Amino acid sequence: MLDLVIPDAGPLITFALIxxxxxxxxxxCAVMITDMVSEELLRGPAHAPDKAVFEQWFARRGNRLQTxxxxxxxxxxxxxxxxxxxxxxxxxxxxxxxxxxxxxxxxGVIPTTDQVLVLFEEDSVKRMHFGPQLHxxxxxxxxxxxxxxxxxxxxxxxxxxxxxxxxxxARDPFxxxxxxxxxxxxxxxxxxxxxxxxxGG
Amino acid sequence: MGLTSPHDIxxxxxxxxxxxxxxxxxxxLDGYRDLLLAMCDAGHSLPRPSKEEIEEQLREALPLxxxxxxxxxxxxx
Numbered sequence: 001m002l003d004l005v006i007p008d009a010g011p012l013i014t015f016a017l018i019x020x021x022x023x024x025x026x027x028x029c030a031v032m033i034t035d036m037v038s039e040e041l042l043r044g045p046a047h048a049p050d051k052a053v054f055e056q057w058f059a060r061r062g063n064r065l066q067t068x069x070x071x072x073x074x075x076x077x078x079x080x081x082x083x084x085x086x087x088x089x090x091x092x093x094x095x096x097x098x099x100x101x102x103x104x105x106x107x108g109v110i111p112t113t114d115q116v117l118v119l120f121e122e123d124s125v126k127r128m129h130f131g132p133q134l135h136x137x138x139x140x141x142x143x144x145x146x147x148x149x150x151x152x153x154x155x156x157x158x159x160x161x162x163x164x165x166x167x168x169x170a171r172d173p174f175x176x177x178x179x180x181x182x183x184x185x186x187x188x189x190x191x192x193x194x195x196x197x198x199x200g201g
Numbered sequence: 202m203g204l205t206s207p208h209d210i211x212x213x214x215x216x217x218x219x220x221x222x223x224x225x226x227x228x229x230l231d232g233y234r235d236l237l238l239a240m241c242d243a244g245h246s247l248p249r250p251s252k253e254e255i256e257e258q259l260r261e262a263l264p265l266x267x268x269x270x271x272x273x274x275x276x277x278x
Contacts, residue, residue, distance in 0.1 A: 029269050043232075095222045096220070121221070124220055124222075163241050
């Protein structure tokens with residue numbers, strides 16, 4: 001059996017940016033992520049379009065998506081927003097620690113008969129050990145594989161689409177209001193949170 | 202490393218000289234999503250492995266992905 005292990009949020013955010021998480025569903029495999037990746041994907045206000053995209057994908061995958069709890073993730077969940085900001089400021093490498101713990105757990109959870117693809121974008125993942133049956137796969141390599149398998153017409157077109165979506169910030173449905181320290185409302189863009197239908201945008 | 206401007210930081214990330222965690226921290230961003238958008242918005246290329254590295258990854262992953270590929274009309278189990 002094939003397992004797809006995703007230790008950093010990069011690949012999922014990239015595919016979601018162009019609304020192509022469905023490409024990961026084309027393969028008969030379990031997907032494994034860390035609780036910190038899950039948190040990064042699902043945080044944000046309830047009305048954020050990207051949050052809905054991920055929630056739908058999580059629901060669609062059901063038990064074929066496994067979230068692995070980490071010590072760092074458990075502690076993160078217990079912190080309030082100001083404490084999280086402080087931790088992020090003081091410990092920028094904490095995300096790497098979460099990935100390291102994830103790699104240790106994954107190695108113990110996956111049957112030795114399974115083959116594992118580690119889908120990643122964070123470069124430090126290359127220097128981590130996931131077990132003997134792993135195969136690293138960067139998002140760009142997966143895009144090339146999808147083209148090779150005839151799942152998509154052109155990997156380069158998808159890369160162009162990612163760049164295009166990233167540049168179109170004003171029209172991007174993934175854009176969110178920046179969080180203020182005291183969770184109060186920003187007054188710089190009073191119509192920012194209006195829905196697409198409401199603004200006609 | 203003397204990364205003083207957002208351009209320096211995004212360039213360093215683009216060239217693989219710093220990690221995404223470091224870039225997010227230095228730019229005071231909220232997470233990877235914001236870094237990806239900042240990279241695209243500023244016109245930086247996203248960091249990518251070398252051609253040789255991608256070919257090596259493809260060589261190992263393609264047979265596995267081909268075996269796991271579902272037919273187009275397949276329903277999820």
